[in-house]
Amino acid sequence: xxxxxxxxxxxxxGAKLCRVDVVPAYPITPQTxxxxxxxxxxxxxxxxxxxxxxxxxxxxxxxxxAASAAGARVFTATSSxxxxxxxxxxxxxxxxxLPIVMANANRTLAAxxxxxxxxxxxxxxxxxxxxxxxxxxxxxxxxxxxxxxxxAEDKRVLLPVMPCLDGFVLTHTVEPVDVPQQExxxxxxxxxxxxxxxxxxxxxxxxxFMPAEYIMELRRQTMxxxxxxxxxxxxxxxxxxxxxxxxxGGMIDTYMMEDAEVALVTMGTVTSTSxxxxxxxxxxxxxxxxxxLRFFRPFPxxxxxxALSGVSAVGVxxxxxxxHGGGPAFNEIQSALYGMTMPVVNHLAGxxxxxxxxxQIIKMFEITIxxxxxxxxxxxxxxxxxGETV
Amino acid sequence: xxxxxxxxRGGQGAVMAAQALxxxxxxxxxxxVAFPFxxxxxxxxxxxxxxxxxxxxxxxxxQVYSPDCVVVLDDSLLDTIxxxxxxxxxxxxxxNSRDKxxxxxxxxxxKTAAVDATSVALEILKAPITNTAILGAFAKATxxxxxxxxxxxxxxxxxxxxxxxVAERNSLAARTAYGKxxxxxxxxxxxxxxxxxxxxxxxxxxxxxxxxxxxxDAGLIGPGSFIENKVMGxxxxxxxxxxxxxxxxxxxxxxxxxxxxxxxxxxxxxMTNYDYCKGCGVCANECPVDAIKMVRARV
Numbered sequence: 046x047x048x049x050x051x052x053x054x055x056x057x058x059g060a061k062l063c064r065v066d067v068v069p070a071y072p073i074t075p076q077t078x079x080x081x082x083x084x085x086x087x088x089x090x091x092x093x094x095x096x097x098x099x100x101x102x103x104x105x106x107x108x109x110x111a112a113s114a115a116g117a118r119v120f121t122a123t124s125s126x127x128x129x130x131x132x133x134x135x136x137x138x139x140x141x142x143l144p145i146v147m148a149n150a151n152r153t154l155a156a157x158x159x160x161x162x163x164x165x166x167x168x169x170x171x172x173x174x175x176x177x178x179x180x181x182x183x184x185x186x187x188x189x190x191x192x193x194x195x196x197a198e199d200k201r202v203l204l205p206v207m208p209c210l211d212g213f214v215l216t217h218t219v220e221p222v223d224v225p226q227q228e229x230x231x232x233x234x235x236x237x238x239x240x241x242x243x244x245x246x247x248x249x250x251x252x253x254f255m256p257a258e259y260i261m262e263l264r265r266q267t268m269x270x271x272x273x274x275x276x277x278x279x280x281x282x283x284x285x286x287x288x289x290x291x292x293x294g295g296m297i298d299t300y301m302m303e304d305a306e307v308a309l310v311t312m313g314t315v316t317s318t319s320x321x322x323x324x325x326x327x328x329x330x331x332x333x334x335x336x337x338l339r340f341f342r343p344f345p346x347x348x349x350x351x352a353l354s355g356v357s358a359v360g361v362x363x364x365x366x367x368x369h370g371g372g373p374a375f376n377e378i379q380s381a382l383y384g385m386t387m388p389v390v391n392h393l394a395g396x397x398x399x400x401x402x403x404x405q406i407i408k409m410f411e412i413t414i415x416x417x418x419x420x421x422x423x424x425x426x427x428x429x430x431x432g433e434t435v
Numbered sequence: 436x437x438x439x440x441x442x443x444r445g446g447q448g449a450v451m452a453a454q455a456l457x458x459x460x461x462x463x464x465x466x467x468v469a470f471p472f473x474x475x476x477x478x479x480x481x482x483x484x485x486x487x488x489x490x491x492x493x494x495x496x497x498q499v500y501s502p503d504c505v506v507v508l509d510d511s512l513l514d515t516i517x518x519x520x521x522x523x524x525x526x527x528x529x530x531n532s533r534d535k536x537x538x539x540x541x542x543x544x545x546k547t548a549a550v551d552a553t554s555v556a557l558e559i560l561k562a563p564i565t566n567t568a569i570l571g572a573f574a575k576a577t578x579x580x581x582x583x584x585x586x587x588x589x590x591x592x593x594x595x596x597x598x599x600x601v602a603e604r605n606s607l608a609a610r611t612a613y614g615k616x617x618x619x620x621x622x623x624x625x626x627x628x629x630x631x632x633x634x635x636x637x638x639x640x641x642x643x644x645x646x647x648x649x650x651x652d653a654g655l656i657g658p659g660s661f662i663e664n665k666v667m668g669x670x671x672x673x674x675x676x677x678x679x680x681x682x683x684x685x686x687x688x689x690x691x692x693x694x695x696x697x698x699x700x701x702x703x704x705x706m707t708n709y710d711y712c713k714g715c716g717v718c719a720n721e722c723p724v725d726a727i728k729m730v731r732a733r734v
Contacts, residue, residue, distance in 0.1 A: 241641065250647075
């Protein structure tokens with residue numbers, strides 16, 4: 046059934062279709078619509094979940110951890126300062142292997158206070174052990190909530206997953222979304238059945254104090270779970286494609302990469318606009334392609350090396366800055382491509398919610414093409430930034 | 436370089452002893468470092484502290500595995516910990532014990548200095564904090580540091596934190612213990628079984644380290660496994676209840692932080708499970724009719 050809905054509404058419908066048991070919630074723009082929709086579903090009897098209004102995001106994630114440890118399927122959503130306030134509990138939930146799913150509406154993290162899209166909120170927690178996937182439209186937002194629960198609850202993974210959607214660009218934009226049938230989702234996603242949970246009938250210790258004799262093994266184990274997620278993400282992507290007819294490519298997606306001479310790596314909604322830019326540039330004979338960085342954790346090292354193996358230059362879009370020069374995606378991709386010889390340049394744009402226009406994306410390609418020809422270009426390019434020349 | 440390893444229990448001041456020794460070495464113109472290693476910090480739990488002394492700057496930031504001297508602040512630790520592990524040939528042991536060195540079995544026969552530091556501490560400090568007394572024994576046994584330097588270090592460190600009077604008393608404790616220290620050789624008979632510990636590989640560790648009740652070669656794990664961790668050795672004092680005075684108000688039962696006071700409902704009585712009593716004295720402190728007295732449990 047096609048519905049014309051916002052990204053937030055799509056995410057809320059995804060959570061409802063997943064029959065989540067517990068939703069601890071705290072509002073923050075631009076995520077608030079998600080939990081408001083869920084509150085409505087619960088109030089109207091459409092959704093059989095415990096909806097908990099908490100006093101802070103830290104408490105939201107604490108309640109989420111406790112509910113998940115007790116065997117509940119838990120969903121919540123946050124954004125920006127809310128995510129930052131959860132920081133401590135994010136680092137608790139992943140090594141405890143609690144398969145919580147939380148949508149993050151990407152929003153600039155103050156200072157300066159702002160409400161628009163930037164990735165400096167979720168990038169700040171990329172080492173927490175949470176898996177992160179960045180989506181480009183409302184359909185993918187809904188579908189990835191469903192896939193996230195499958196990934197999170199897979200016994201080979203057992204990690205929390207954070208589907209990230211661009212604040213306002215998706216959260217408050219309506220577009221047609223094919224809402225899956227409940228019975229299809231039910232057969233795709235079984236009820237959550239953990240091996241170990243807090244159960245008075247079977248005493249259990251979860252999240253226990255550990256001396257140094259154990260913590261390295263626990264970290265290594267968590268790392269192993271993140272590594273295992275790569276395979277699981279691919280399997281679940283393929284299964285989802287079979288059932289629902291939508292294939293997102295798994296760890297990454299590619300567009301016009303078969304014969305591409307130059308590639309741009311993008312995340313989130315800029316990918317969507319870039320697809321049209323690629324078409325446009327292809328029309329004028331420029332062999333350009335697009336790689337959509339979907340999962341940031343686990344990081345698609347092998348997939349990127351394979352997809353980018355034939356290009357003469359790589360441009361990497363970043364929507365946040367890591368204050369030592371380039372953006373986080375750029376730095377991780379440089380590391381992933383270590384030993385490969387093509388130039389890799391960084392394109393910083395859209396920070397603080399500044400609109401990323403087609404012209405800017407064309408410029409990103411132009412600079413990357415130049416780099417591919419061996420011409421001298423800046424490694425870090427601040428697009429549409431007063432005082433900078435690109 | 437001279438390396439010292441202190442074995443103590445939380446609350447005895449092993450860390451402060453290690454620090455004061457380092458300070459004394461610095462007073463004598465040397466370079467020294469001191470650092471602790473804790474488990475979960477609890478009064479009575481075994482703790483380690485280390486001191487390194489050298490004429491030049493010390494760069495090593497690892498623990499001490501081959502000490503020149505081992506200082507044991509509590510001889511009940513000998514039952515569970517191989518305190519002489521890694522002791523350098525020709526090394527020595529300084530131990531808080533009522534026994535003579537010849538009667539102390541360390542598993543090897545080594546130069547051993549013994550002093551009843553607990554009695555010295557109780558007499559002078561009115562508390563079983565044996566760190567300063569044992570340092571006096573250390574000075575006498577090793578000759579590495581002068582008693583005067585130690586007293587000066589104790590005065591500086593304690594004086595700053597706890598005032599001049601406390602500093603004076605601690606200095607006196609060191610001096611008194613120095614005088615009472617007996618130097619000899621330990622017995623080397625007993626073989627201490629190395630303590631078994633469950634050390635799973637990362638693959639064996641249950642996801643997230645979550646545990647249900649379980650049994651391993653090294654003992655129980657998970658909920659309830661602490662039943663194996665008897666802590667009576669931690670207690671310097673233990674509570675003794677006067678049944679005549681006791682009104683069965685149950686305040687002690689309520690306040691005991693370890694749940695070691697058990698109600699025997701059919702007799703309307705209470706029983707203390709000394710296996711798990713750490714001798715903290717909370718029960719005696721809370722008793723409104725002074726029916727509970729703390730008595731010396733051991734040395």
